[in-house]
Amino acid sequence: MKKIGIVGGIGWPSTLEYYKLICEESLSYHKEKQYVGPCPMPEISIESLNMNFIFSNRGSHEPVSWTIWNQYFHNALLQLESSGCEVLLMASVTPHARLKDIVGGLTAPLLSVYTAVGDECKKMGMNNLLVLGTSQTMGSPAFVSEMKSIGVVAMYPSTADLKNKIAEVISLLYENKSEGMEKVINKIVRVCITPEDLKHTAVCLACTELPLAFSQYSSEPHFSINGIHYINSTVVHARAAFMACIE
Amino acid sequence: MKKIGIVGGIGWPSTLEYYKLICEESLSYHKEKQYVGPCPMPEISIESLNMNFIFSNRGSHEPVSWTIWNQYFHNALLQLESSGCEVLLMASVTPHARLKDIVGGLTAPLLSVYTAVGDECKKMGMNNLLVLGTSQTMGSPAFVSEMKSIGVVAMYPSTADLKNKIAEVISLLYENKSEGMEKVINKIVRVCITPEDLKHTAVCLACTELPLAFSQYSSEPHFSINGIHYINSTVVHARAAFMACIE
Numbered sequence: 001m002k003k004i005g006i007v008g009g010i011g012w013p014s015t016l017e018y019y020k021l022i023c024e025e026s027l028s029y030h031k032e033k034q035y036v037g038p039c040p041m042p043e044i045s046i047e048s049l050n051m052n053f054i055f056s057n058r059g060s061h062e063p064v065s066w067t068i069w070n071q072y073f074h075n076a077l078l079q080l081e082s083s084g085c086e087v088l089l090m091a092s093v094t095p096h097a098r099l100k101d102i103v104g105g106l107t108a109p110l111l112s113v114y115t116a117v118g119d120e121c122k123k124m125g126m127n128n129l130l131v132l133g134t135s136q137t138m139g140s141p142a143f144v145s146e147m148k149s150i151g152v153v154a155m156y157p158s159t160a161d162l163k164n165k166i167a168e169v170i171s172l173l174y175e176n177k178s179e180g181m182e183k184v185i186n187k188i189v190r191v192c193i194t195p196e197d198l199k200h201t202a203v204c205l206a207c208t209e210l211p212l213a214f215s216q217y218s219s220e221p222h223f224s225i226n227g228i229h230y231i232n233s234t235v236v237h238a239r240a241a242f243m244a245c246i247e
Numbered sequence: 248m249k250k251i252g253i254v255g256g257i258g259w260p261s262t263l264e265y266y267k268l269i270c271e272e273s274l275s276y277h278k279e280k281q282y283v284g285p286c287p288m289p290e291i292s293i294e295s296l297n298m299n300f301i302f303s304n305r306g307s308h309e310p311v312s313w314t315i316w317n318q319y320f321h322n323a324l325l326q327l328e329s330s331g332c333e334v335l336l337m338a339s340v341t342p343h344a345r346l347k348d349i350v351g352g353l354t355a356p357l358l359s360v361y362t363a364v365g366d367e368c369k370k371m372g373m374n375n376l377l378v379l380g381t382s383q384t385m386g387s388p389a390f391v392s393e394m395k396s397i398g399v400v401a402m403y404p405s406t407a408d409l410k411n412k413i414a415e416v417i418s419l420l421y422e423n424k425s426e427g428m429e430k431v432i433n434k435i436v437r438v439c440i441t442p443e444d445l446k447h448t449a450v451c452l453a454c455t456e457l458p459l460a461f462s463q464y465s466s467e468p469h470f471s472i473n474g475i476h477y478i479n480s481t482v483v484h485a486r487a488a489f490m491a492c493i494e
Binding site: 001008009011012015016019020023035036037038039040041042043044045046047048049050051052053055056079082083084 | 290291302329
């Protein structure tokens with residue numbers, strides 16, 4: 001198995017989730033095979049960053065204002081590469097918005113959440129994607145433009161009000177307040193997508209918190225509720241990392 | 248904060264626990280302080296090893312038979328050091344039995360579970376320690392000799408039968424079967440220690456599974472039940488790592 005490198009700490013509960021999912025994937029992949037001793041696991045290197053430093057060094061509209069931020073992520077990826085990692089990933093959707101500014105000069109391939117989610121859409125036969133995530137994710141054109149290059153038409157909730165409602169749901173889920181959140185999300189989705197379009201549109205839960213609203217499906221890569229087809233970006237991304245490591 | 252380096256994957260649930268405990272320590276340490284943005288977290292690098300490779304490369308009574316095993320751990324520690332880690336630890340008690348063979352040539356200090364548990368004993372005013380852990384831990388003189396150098400008299404359950412009982416409890420807890428295990432452990436402790444000696448003897452739960460039998464105290468560094476004073480080595484070790492990183 002190839003060694004997996006994870007940029008983590010953005011935030012730490014998300015890193016826990018990715019690491020656990022990859023290890024569980026290895027358990028189920030190796031279940032049938034007869035090994036002597038404990039289940040084989042891929043070697044994994046994690047560089048867990050300081051979220052406060054990341055927050056304090058966010059830039060503005062001037063690209064140069066992001067220099068320290070970009071460098072912090074770039075150095076973590078370089079570190080993972082020099083630790084022998086052959087599959088790299090970031091255990092969070094949000095920093096993917098600046099992917100192009102941090103991957104320059106890497107030799108090992110970075111498996112982006114865009115590729116993982118795009119591939120899942122195609123497997124599901126979906127050509128359209130509604131992306132629900134943090135304000136930063138929904139405020140950046142990155143998800144939409146990256147999906148376009150994969151052949152998937154992506155969109156965010158269309159109004160500031162709907163985006164704020166999703167941000168509020170994420171805050172509540174972060175504080176473990178999940179009661180009633182499934183209904184709230186379903187309702188927002190039905191405002192964004194017509195009943196006709198629901199048939200060929202997937203809804204990406206593009207942060208670690210949103211799947212907590214659907215606790216019975218929290219480890220599923222995708223699931224359907226009353227005609228809404230959800231994709232859990234964390235599960236899909238972590239599984240893709242494991243699949244890449246056994247290729 | 249100093250960067251923390253963790254050798255993990257031995258096994259992966261234990262790594263999850265250490266990482267979570269260190270992050271939670273940072274949350275509670277920074278709670279009172281007024282920071283802008285998310286709570287500051289120490290940077291953490293984790294080298295998660297393949298448990299199956301470790302198992303397959305265990306040696307015998309011949310020291311030279313452990314060469315590959317020793318090298319595997321040593322390389323992981325060197326990697327953490329070259330990633331800039333200034334506090335090193337292994338997220339498992341079991342490999343500590345071979346600590347002396349794997350730390351040679353390191354510049355950064357390795358915070359051993361022995362130091363962490365020994366310091367906790369002294370804080371509690373205990374000079375004696377009963378160590379309950381995996382068969383490998385209880386089959387090695389390491390814990391006892393290392394405690395001696397700290398000034399604590401350590402011992403394992405005295406008979407093979409008692410050691411086997413502890414190993415059985417660990418297997419059941421590993422499979423999430425915790426019902427009734429608290430009573431079983433308490434009973435074994437009372438066979439090992441006289442009521443008089445219980446007053447000045449701590450009992451070290453020296454693996455990640457054993458504290459699962461005491462779910463109401465699982466995040467406490469130490470706790471008492473019916474006159475038995477338990478130490479949770481995982482919590483004590485992870486806390487000591489956080490304290491070392493803010494020193």
